[in-house]
Amino acid sequence: MLAETAFVTPATPYHPGEEAAVPARSQIGLHAAKLGLQGGAFAVFALVLLIFALSSPIFLSPFNLGNILAQSAISGVLAIGLTVVIIAGGGNVVTGGIDLSLAANMGLSAAVYASLSQAGQPDAVAAGAALATGLVIGAVNAVAVTRFAIVPLLATLAVMNIVGGLELVLTQNTVIPAVTPLLETLSGAGPLGVPVLAYGLIGFALVTALAVQATPLGLRIQAVGSFPEAARASGLAVNRFVAGSFLFSGLSGGLAGIFSAAYLSGSTTGAGELLLPVVVTALLGPVFSRRLVPSITGTLLSALFVGVLINGFQLLNLSSTLVSGIQGLLILLVVSATTLLKRKEG
């Protein structure tokens, strides 16, 4: 795992005083509990894979696995964008980093792409415009949060409304079909018969993970989010990093828009419904990271885990409505466990 190797400091706020105050024996216990929790997430993932593999013969087929990756591509890209905002803005979900406009952004970007394609514009123009749309939305969020000092939760909530409305205005709440060479390539099969969308997700996740978890830039982004005062004291322009994180999430909204246009052969309505699943995916990410903190690799795994659940339920003909309940239960279990663990530590 790429993990958070770039950011290993002796004492982090996640386990304060671990070295000093906690007696050796309970420290071992805590380490065991933490390993158990983190290993537990992987064990659950493995167990779920095993159950689906045993109960459905086609689950493990390369075609189906590729399908899972492609299905997860849209929410995965969005959740990774959100994770960057959370890392740079800090983990407090109300005052810290959050971007509620991401799903609406994806919807508008897809609509922009589909509309321009339908108007006869070439792919380069349509795709460029979709990415630009995402970027502009990110810029508005960035200005609202850093210049106007609006709490991210509220700023992005208002922007979500505006963007959702603009999508309705543009599409008149209808489906805009789009068939273009770019979309056909994206939704088609790539090397090894795996959908190109799947490569898109993995590629996007790898590049982002490298940037955030293995470069000095990434180290700074994490410092800004976790220790804003210290970061400011050491001369980092905190606001610039926060603004940058919103620009990045805006761009991932635009990219997810193109992916979604490819996956659905055009733009459809109801993009906003993806918001909460994406938030849950990003918030579930920490269990798949070594120190139980938000990370790109963790979010990718979390997105794949949710994708596997949805896909497996479909194969087993189970009601996909259960997925939402299971996601809810998982997040509560995970968060309860981490909360109780931290309380023991403190």
Place this chain on the structure above:
Amino acid sequence: MTALSPSLAPQTRRRLALGSRHALPVALVAVFLLFSALAPGFLSLANLESVLVNNFTLLSIVAIAMTFAIAAGGIDLSIGTAVDFASFSFVTLVLSGQPVPLALAAGLGGGALVGLFNAVLIAGIGISPFLATLGTLFIGRSVQQLLTNGGNPVYLPPAGVPESFRFLGRGTVAGLPVPLLVAGAIILIAGLILSRSRFGRVVSATGTEAEVVRYSGLTLKAHLAGTYVLVALIAAVAGLVLTSTVTVYIPSSGNAFLLNAIGAAFIGTTLHPHGRPNIAGTVLGVLLLSLVANGLLMSGLNFYWQQVGTGLLIFTVLALSFASRKA
């Protein structure tokens, strides 16, 4: 921003008092004048009553519930789930032929159940309210789909329903619509509880200085638990009024209130000298959202532009109040 970040430096807090408080009242007056001039029919008595009954009542009840959660330093994303559970229990009991008062009580109970679940997670286990109620929201959605065969609405046949069922949503007392009276009563009681009662003061203290509440020997957990049950109970009232008005239960429909309720409650904080959540502010916030929704409709604007307009307006109010706090 004290409501959100208790760790602000003292000098920042003092600055919050300046300049920001007028954004909301000014916006209200401006919006009112603007639509009076632009939208024919906006100023008519019938239309203003429709704003209050159709736009204002339900959202004001839900937003007041949300105000308590935010005052306690948290948030309740599952507030629509409480609305839905109340609605579902109410409809189910009426359909099975139970008397309406019993069904109403069951509705409140159904809503309170959601609050109890949140209380256990937040006060009992200590999960952050955002995550706890997000989990509740997701579980609630699945539960409702399981209860309704995959999310089918439950209609009440007009013939088989007692007249008293519609009283809460469509009745009038002394010429005034009952939903409006219910909302008025809740506004008054909630205002008294939050700013005049001991419970309300501890809730507010929990939101600003949770540590101090703990050191003062106050029962932080009990008050937190009580807050989330109260939030769900108030939201349940909205569910009952809603169901009585539309005579149908639609699974997960309560979520439609969520974002506007959060928006109204936070816009309302701009009215308070220290940016704290308060009932008067929330009510004005809901009024602003209602006037804008109705005004945009009355000015004949395309339905889709209404959402853009609402969003732009909220954004402007937030930008004005937060930017002036920062300066």
